[in-house]
Amino acid sequence: MNDFVYFFTFQDPSIAFVVLGITLLGIGAAYVGTFSFLDKKALIGDAISHAVLPGICLGFILAGQKDPAYIVTGAFVSGALATFLTSWLRTNTKLSEDTIIAAMLSVFFGFGIVLLTVIQKTGNPEMAGLNQFIFGNAIAILEEDLLIYGGLAVLIIICLSLFQKEFSLLVFNPDYGKAIGYPMGTIRLVFNVLMILSVVIGIQAIGVVLMAALLITPGAAARFWTDKLGPLLILAALFAVISGIIGTYISFVFPQMPTGPWVVVCLSTVALISFLFAPKKGVVFKMVARNRYLRKSHREHILKTLYKALEEGKESLTIEEIYEAFPYQTQESINSIKSLYEDQLIIKNQNVISLSIKGKSAAKRVVRLHRLWELYLNEYMNIAPDHVHDSAEKLEHILTPELEDLLENRLNFPKLDPHQETIPRDHDEL
């Protein structure tokens, strides 16, 4: 608890700096990552983040110590080289994109490991710091590092905010952008540069292997909550920042814990929650909506069966007759009859079921919608009467009162459907 208070009151200026750094980094990476996610190129971020390793090592060898300027430059150059090679291979060979990305990623990483072992053998005492780049250690960020990483993050955020229109054009419809005269090649180049920069600034805090998560996951999670670009970017940034701060806090409390994995676990938890519980797009929401629709349609089918019996002159049906009307759906029928009875749409007398007054009007509505739609298909779509039933069977559960009015007006309040059956109205007698 003391740790918690100490950390979050920012008494220690170095903690304040680290939190500021991880916040800027999270926003920058989430912004760039969301665009590349929308562009369906999320894995490029993975390739770049593995590919910066040789650059980091070369920067270290040239500087002879952990100098952020050298390391950032080296990482940027090797990230850019990997990006360029990926794009060159894609246009000039027959290899598919995923093979190229996987090949570039592993080759650059392998070369990075070679350099890393070479450095290890030189016995440079600063070597220990270099290992942090693999899994990240946000707490080890110093103030002079922060100046470079934070500055670059701010640059990314400003650049993306200023040219949001151009970048959304790039992501959503580059051909249109080209047609109306935007320099799409240049915009793509700038975007790639920003993407590499966002990976480069993340490696110290998150590490090369897991930096991809900070690019991919926030956008993917936020996409479940909104369809608009503005809120999407803000939400993604928020997810990244919260996870970043939690990860930093954990590696502050347990110093042997690297930051990167914890950030990724937090982010993935947010993403899983979004996948499951987000309204409209979440798996649970969709499942509930589907079940509700299935229950509603089964209830309406039972009402319809009772109504048709009424048309044939039978006041009521036994429960067994209803079960037989829906083979293999006995359990659903039991539930539906129960809920119809609770809503007072049917009257139950021992084993015999008949429609109540309220139930009659509900049943008439379903049958009316069914027959109106059949007639509409027949008259306006020129579909033969024996082909209209299936579509009507689906639409009868979906048509709204407004659409019903439109259909009635368009068809001029018809009396009969294409099968010469009466279209029932509320005031009709049976």
Place this chain on the structure above:
Amino acid sequence: MMSFDPNAFLIISTASLIAISCGLLGVFMMLRKMSMTGDAISHAVLPGIVIGFFISGSQRGLEVIIGAGILGILATLMIDWFRKKAKVQLDASIGITFTLLFAIGIILINVLAYKVDLDQECVLYGEIAYLPIDLWITGSGMNLGPRITWLAVLNLILVLGFIVSLFKELSLTSFDEGFSLVIGLPAGAINLALMSMVSYTTVSSFEAVGAILVVALLVVPPATAFLWTKKLIPLIKITAGLGVIISIIGYYFAYWLDSSIAGMMVSVSGVIFLASAILKSKKPNFKFGTKIADKPFSI
């Protein structure tokens, strides 16, 4: 320096065996456009390795292989679930799955650091150079030679058996999944079987070449071979040949620079890959006066 000592021979032959096993599976992964799934699996088996290691207390336990196998299949199913049920696009599903599982693996290593003798660098980069001193000694004290070589031999036999016995099914599902489903092949099961083989190969090789560099052996030799041929059988042969070549060159370069052998193997394969790409890149055909359309710099 280029001396032929028994250790060099052992290391090179073990590396070749691993490279061939990975390459053979990699050919089918590439044809199915699942190279990135292979990448994801090789990252994702890490928690399985750590848990198996923790339960069995040694790297040799069967638990390690079972744990990794389960995680590999879990990763495949997770990617599938994200894509089909949650409707997340494929690249993001892969990215989220492997980063999450890998992160959990790293956390487990750190949590159990004092209980298991497994350091993250060994899992990541492997150290094939220690192979000659890591011997398989039976209970009666008989020395049967290096343990990892035996693992690699077993792995190659299983991979070969898998591919030979399912060759027709594998190639059909790789090229035309729809048709294979129509004629009644269980394409989903074959896919899962291939993924299990990839996970098993990852585990069996991670001590030698490291979990991440397995990806390189899975992807780069098949990709290089694919630049040179369009037929399946030559593709497999060239891939296997490349596996041997990069093991030999990689070993001597690593010996010369005193660096990681696995890393050097991957670097060599990368150089061969890029050279092949330059040689076999689409060139303008002057005879017919055609040229490649100028495309914007894109990625």
